[in-house]
Amino acid sequence: DIQMTQSPSSLSASVGDRVTITCRASQSISGHLNWYQHKPGRAPKLLIYGAAILQRGVPSRFTGSGSGTDFTLTITSPQPEDFATYYCQQSYSTPWTFGQGTKVEIK
Amino acid sequence: EVQLVESGGGLVKPGGSLRLSCAASGFTFNDYTMNWLRQPPEKGLEWVSSVSTSSGYIYYGDSVKGRFTISRDNAKNSLFLQMSSLRPEDTAVYYCARGDISASGWKFFAHWGQGTLVTVSS
Numbered sequence: 001d002i003q004m005t006q007s008p009s010s011l012s013a014s015v016g017d018r019v020t021i022t023c024r025a026s027q028s029i030s031g032h033l034n035w036y037q038h039k040p041g042r043a044p045k046l047l048i049y050g051a052a053i054l055q056r057g058v059p060s061r062f063t064g065s066g067s068g069t070d071f072t073l074t075i076t077s078p079q080p081e082d083f084a085t086y087y088c089q090q091s092y093s094t095p096w097t098f099g100q101g102t103k104v105e106i107k
Numbered sequence: 108e109v110q111l112v113e114s115g116g117g118l119v120k121p122g123g124s125l126r127l128s129c130a131a132s133g134f135t136f137n138d139y140t141m142n143w144l145r146q147p148p149e150k151g152l153e154w155v156s157s158v159s160t161s162s163g164y165i166y167y168g169d170s171v172k173g174r175f176t177i178s179r180d181n182a183k184n185s186l187f188l189q190m191s192s193l194r195p196e197d198t199a200v201y202y203c204a205r206g207d208i209s210a211s212g213w214k215f216f217a218h219w220g221q222g223t224l225v226t227v228s229s
Contacts, residue, residue, distance in 0.1 A: 001169075034215045034216075043202065043222065044152065044202070046215055046216060050209065050213035087152055089152070091215060094154075094157070095154055095166070096154040097154065099151070101151045
């Protein structure tokens with residue numbers, strides 16, 4: 001199975017800061033990496049697929065980058081609605097696996 | 108609008124069984140692989156199982172293999188998860204999700220239901 005490791009597990013940020021979350025795969029997954037936002041009591045929301053492709057309707061302040069084993073999600077100037085938990089997920093091979101999550105809280 | 112609505116969750120004793128359902132609407136159900144995922148309390152997301160469009164390909168995560176059975180009824184636009192030999196560690200919110208593939212071949216879960224809570228406890 002491909003293990004996905006996210007860092008940090010949590011962070012505090014102010015509105016307008018730059019937030020960076022990293023995700024590392026235990027083996028190369030090319031660009032088969034997705035990012036999701038999850039808020040309590042809500043369905044997870046797809047933000048980015050194919051490592052860098054913004055899902056329709058997602059604000060452009062979310063960007064994804066990386067290939068192979070190392071990936072990054074960046075939120076430039078996070079807004080109050082962006083405070084949530086973020087997960088990376090590899091779609092290279094089953095079992096599809098997720099990172100442990102990064103909780104982004106308001107400072 | 109794509110809608111996925113899960114039902115069937117509840118409290119069950121260890122060793123018991125439960126059947127989850129997911130009603131789909133707003134898209135051509137039999138064109139898509141469907142999935143179950145879950146989130147245990149205070150933990151992250153975990154993929155549980157997938158079933159292909161005509162049920163020819165079925166996959167399970169190791170933690171549920173041999174205990175859970177995924178199925179679908181394309182005539183009724185419905186997805187199911189039969190869970191047996193339930194354990195306390197199966198306690199989670201269970202989500203139904205549509206499997207999407209982009210034109211470039213990227214796979215992802217773009218549509219999820221709101222989830223149904225399964226609690227396994229004596």
